[in-house]
Amino acid sequence: MTDQSRIRNFSIIAHIDHGKSTLADRLLERTGAITEREMREQMLDTMDLERERGITIKAQTVRLKYKADDGQEYVLNLIDTPGHVDFSYEVRRSLAACEGALLLVDAAQGVQAQTLANSYLAIEAGLEIVPALNKIDLPAADPERAAAEIVGVLGGDPADVSRISAKTGAGVEELFEQIVDKVPPPGGDPNAPLRALVFDSYYDAYRGVVCYVRVVDGELRDGDLIRFMATREEHPASEVGVLTPRSVEVAKLGPGEVGYLITGVKEIDQIKVGDTVTTAAGGASEALMGYEEPKPMVFSGLFPTDGDDFERLREALEKLRLNDASLVYEPETSKALGFGFRAGFLGLLHMEIIRERLEREYDLDLVATAPSVAYQLVRTDGSESTIRSPQDLPDPSEIQSISEPYVRAMIITPSEYIGTIMELVTNRRGEVGNMHYLTPDRVELTYHLPLAEVVFDFFDNLKSRTRGYASLDYETDGYRESDLVKVDILLNGMPVDAFSAIVHRSASQEYGRTMVERLRKLIPRQMFDVPIQAAVGSRIISRETVKAKRKDVIAKCYGGDVSRKRKLLEKQKEGKRRMKMVGSVEVPQEAFVAALQVDD
Amino acid sequence: MAILPPAHPDTAELAAGWRxxxxxxxxxARVCPYCDFAVVGGADDRMGEYIDALLAEIAMEPAWHPLDAVFVGGGTPSRIPLEHMARIVDALAGHFGLADDAEVTLEANPEDWTEQHSDGLASLGFTRVSFGVQSFDPVVLASLGRLHSPQQAAEALGVAVSSRFGSVSVDLIYGxxxxxxxxWLETLDATVAFGPDHVSTYSLTVEPGTELWRQxxxxxPAPDSDVQADRWEQAAASLGAAGYTRYEVSNHAQVGHGCRYNLSVWGQGEYLAFGLGAHSYRDGVRSRRVRRLDTYIERVRSGIGPIQSSDVIGGWDAELERLMLGLRRSAGVRGGEGGTALLDSADGVRLIDAGVLEVEGDRLVAAKPLLTDEIIRAVLDLEEPAG
Known part of the structure; x- marks a missing residue:
């Protein structure tokens, strides 16, 4: 057990590519936590996708021994946090395990919306913020401006902002010293009943669920019977240890210490991140904080392109869920796309990551329906329900009201783009909130927007309007009643469930026309005219027709041709078999994929 | 054989028994840019050895029934000198025999046709000539790579219709x-004006590997299938008004002038075949001959024979083929086991609902002939009923 006064628990808050992983690597090297030989670049990001996208999805944690200038040895627990708001619940849990946060900002790019959002969370959690500018070695670096921005957000003196280069090592030693000096040591009573916060967990095929814990009071001892206070589950602590970053077993963890706990629990759902661990005998009566079930915000239907892959998709989702309790899914049947799943995600990035992992790691070819959100529905009979799929929305006559989730969006942008962003936000039914100048030419804008609008290519639009300079972050902001309608797309009079969407009434015409025009180009001519209609309830709002094909016959079929013509027709038949039938209309799989593409 | 309208169901069924x-x-002379048949351009010097090989192949074929129909196609059979043609006809007549009223057809290019040639072929026993006229529009003829002019076609037809041939046919290409x-309308009118007994109208098709395909x-620009549908309808209207009956997707005839050889193929009758790239269908086996001239000659000479591959067409497979071929006829095809399976299938229901397929008594008929392949694809997909 370590003396509390020699412990510093902190996390690093940084935007994608601002150098968090490189700095963490410097720290690992400096403390000798891993040898040169073991040094992989960016040790802490382990998943391929994390490395590729330069983001952290699962929190990592590492305990380091650091010999400071005062001659004392300190234990630094670096608790890595996911950098994206999709995972803000995870960010909160990780921050709750810390006393300080290192705010790392690229000296060339300045403060970004996500960094800002996470900084606010850290301030809310009462953490000591240690600001630092990275990449000062870059020619484009503008430390003065970036420091001014940080001060604009946090207050204080620009002179107190460290300037470093994680890459060259410049200023890094001084920064480590600042962590020891500024981040307060953890409090906590070693003699009080055990209270430890579960701030993350992952599934290990051999050891079951491994919990990351931060002890607040008392001692977590190997072998003790422990209780999870929220779930009231009791299990023996079969292994307690620290991560150096390799797992090292210890006999116990005391106040302020960070480590892992294994209880033999095999299912990730059984342990709730945010729960408090205490002892079964003589345990604490009050938990540290309430835990929340992860709340999926964005929903999408996932269907295998090849219907035979349904079982493989199920297995892949099961495997992903072992490590990601926030991924929820249930079987969904689409007349058009066959058997698949309706999956719920924390946000857009989470959705993209899951889809990419399914396709890459599990080699699945998927059709994903347009992302939607969860609506709250009140029927005319007064009953209330949550709608996650347009298919579940009843006839307009049965609806009394529908509410949709809103978000508070933070956008940081060079001030020259304010006009175009306002226009975008207004088009997306947004309401202007605050405008806060970080520096004379950089602004933080706050808006209230329906989540459904953000989910639908908002970020891409923002990026293109601001030539990539604006950054966006958002957090949930309750529900509001809206004038929403379901637009159905009918092929030859049959609704195609995969194309239905819940949209604001003012956007229904546009959605209907776009889909109908797209489909007219994608659906091959059939033996008869195929009307393609967009409808709200029974009202047709847009219509196109795929004219019947007129000629589909081989000109010549004589003695010399029979075998060849037959082979040709059989080959054409093969192509037809890959079509999906919507009523009596043959629709190629590619048409579904192309029609659901959000681009252009 | 009774004189029946070519589209009459009895004609269709009778044809199944012809050999x-x-x-x-x-x-x-030159290969046309759209042609994907087994042809050679500018190799007339090889004719002698080719015909020797052809006769050798005929001699190798086991004896059969007297023939009801003979079709000499190409290529350009009218380029073959009369003395060579005489050897071919003699060989067939001698080896198999010809039925009393046998139809003996020759394909011809207008530019080869003279009165002398015409008389000579009639004397050899040819009863039918089919001209590759293709169009009466000089622009279209040039685009199709044809060597004759509209005048030459007119002259050849003039000679043929006043000769001793029992049937004169004209091939046209539209689209x-x-x-x-x-x-196109002028081509149809000009054709009708000569009063041929039979007219075949083919939509121009871009076959893989041809010069047209490369272009x-x-x-x-590729042929437009909607335009071709218009032209097909125009042909049906013009020829119908002139007394022709359309008896197959692309074939029109006056009463008594349906092409027996082709009717036999669509009725799943059996046929022998001789020569480069030709297909035979005898005793339930369809055989394909090699397509290269040198290979053909060499294999016949060496006694190996020119067959490249054979398929046994039997059981359910034969039943599906019976429908596939028969549905191209205006008379349609007897439903039978395959027809029942088709009508029971989801595809069959769609075809009936769309008005593409119709049931007429015990027969299935393509009610929209231009969509016949929709039906045939459904036919080829049918599973053999259990038991």
Whole structure:
């Protein structure tokens, strides 16, 4: 057990590519936590996708021994946090395990919306913020401006902002010293009943669920019977240890210490991140904080392109869920796309990551329906329900009201783009909130927007309007009643469930026309005219027709041709078999994929 | 044989019992850009050895029934000198025998046709000539790579219709991008004016590997299938008004002038075949002959024979083929086991609902002939009923 006064628990808050992983690597090297030989670049990001996208999805944690200038040895627990708001619940849990946060900002790019959002969370959690500018070695670096921005957000003196280069090592030693000096040591009573916060967990095929814990009071001892206070589950602590970053077993963890706990629990759902661990005998009566079930915000239907892959998709989702309790899914049947799943995600990035992992790691070819959100529905009979799929929305006559989730969006942008962003936000039914100048030419804008609008290519639009300079972050902001309608797309009079969407009434015409025009180009001519209609309830709002094909016959079929013509027709038949039938209309799989593409 | 309208169901069924033979002549002055048959351009000097091989192949074939129909196709059979043609006809007549009223057809190019040639062929026993006229529009003829002029076609037809041939037929090709509605109508009118007994109208098709295919692939306009549908309808109207009956997707005839050889093929009758790239169908086996001239000659000479591959067409497979071929006829096809399976299938229901397929008594008929392949694809997909 370590003396509390020699412990510093902190996390690093940084935007994608601002150098968090490189700095963490410097720290690992400096403390000798891993040898040169073991040094992989960016040790802490382990998943391929994390490395590729330069983001952290699962929190990592590492305990380091650091010999400071005062001659004392300190234990630094670096608790890595996911950098994206999709995972803000995870960010909160990780921050709750810390006393300080290192705010790392690229000296060339300045403060970004996500960094800002996470900084606010850290301030809310009462953490000591240690600001630092990275990449000062870059020619484009503008430390003065970036420091001014940080001060604009946090207050204080620009002179107190460290300037470093994680890459060259410049200023890094001084920064480590600042962590020891500024981040307060953890409090906590070693003699009080055990209270430890579960701030993350992952599934290990051999050891079951491994919990990351931060002890607040008392001692977590190997072998003790422990209780999870929220779930009231009791299990023996079969292994307690620290991560150096390799797992090292210890006999116990005391106040302020960070480590892992294994209880033999095999299912990730059984342990709730945010729960408090205490002892079964003589345990604490009050938990540290309430835990929340992860709340999926964005929903999408996932269907295998090849219907035979349904079982493989199920297995892949099961495997992903072992490590990601926030991924929820249930079987969904689409007349058009066959058997698949309706999956719920924390946000857009989470959705993209899951889809990419399914396709890459599990080699699945998927059709994903347009992302939607969860609506709250009140029927005319007064009953209330949550709608996650347009298919579940009843006839307009049965609806009394529908509410949709809103978000508070933070956008940081060079001030020259304010006009175009306002226009975008207004088009997306947004309401202007605050405008806060970080520096004379950089602004933080706050808006209230329906989540459904953000989910639908908002970020891409923002990026293109601001030539990539604006950054966006958002957090949930309750529900509001809206004038929403379901637009159905009918092929030859049959609704195609995969194309239905819940949209604001003012956007229904546009959605209907776009889909109908797209489909007219994608659906091959059939033996008869195929009307393609967009409808709200029974009202047709847009219509196109795929004219019947007129000629589909081989000109010549004589003695010399029979075998060849037959082979040709059989080959054409093969192509037809890959079509999906919507009523009596043959629709190629590619048409579904192309029609659901959000681009252009 | 009774004189029946060519589209009459009895004609169609009767044809199933006819026996015929196809003889392939691959030689052409020049290969047309749309042609994907087994042909050779500018190799007339090989005719002698080719015909020797052809006769050798005929001699190798086991004896059969007297032939009801013989079809000498190509290529350009009219390029073969009369004395060579006499050897071919003699060989077939001698080896198999010809039925008393046998139909003996020769394909001909207008530019080869003279009165003397015409008389000579009639004397050899040819009863039918089929001209590759293709169009009466000089622009279209040039685009199709044809060597004759509209005048030459007119002269050849004039000679043929007043000769001793029992049937004169004209082949037309429609739907080349250079053709217009008017030029097609004029071609039909000019054709009708000569009063041939039989007219075949083919939509121009871009066959893979042809010169036309290469042109289209590098950006030349492709035939438009909607335009071709218009032209097909125009042909049916013009020829119908002139007393012709359409008895197959692309074939029109006056009463008594349906092509027996082709009717036999669509009725799943058996046929022998001789020559380069030719297909025979005898005793339930369909055989394909090699397509290269040198290989053909060499294999016949060496006694190996020219067959490249054979398929046994039996059982359910034969039943599906019976429907596939028969549905191209205006008379349609007896439903039978395959027809029942089709009508029971989801595809069958769609075809009936769409008005593409119709049931007429015990027969299935393609009610929209231009969509016949929709039906045939459904037929070829049918599973054999259990038990």
């Amino acid at each position: 015929s033979a196809y003889v392939h002549i691959p030689f052409c 080349h991008p250079d053709e217009t509605d008017d030029s 289209v692939r590098s950006g030349a």
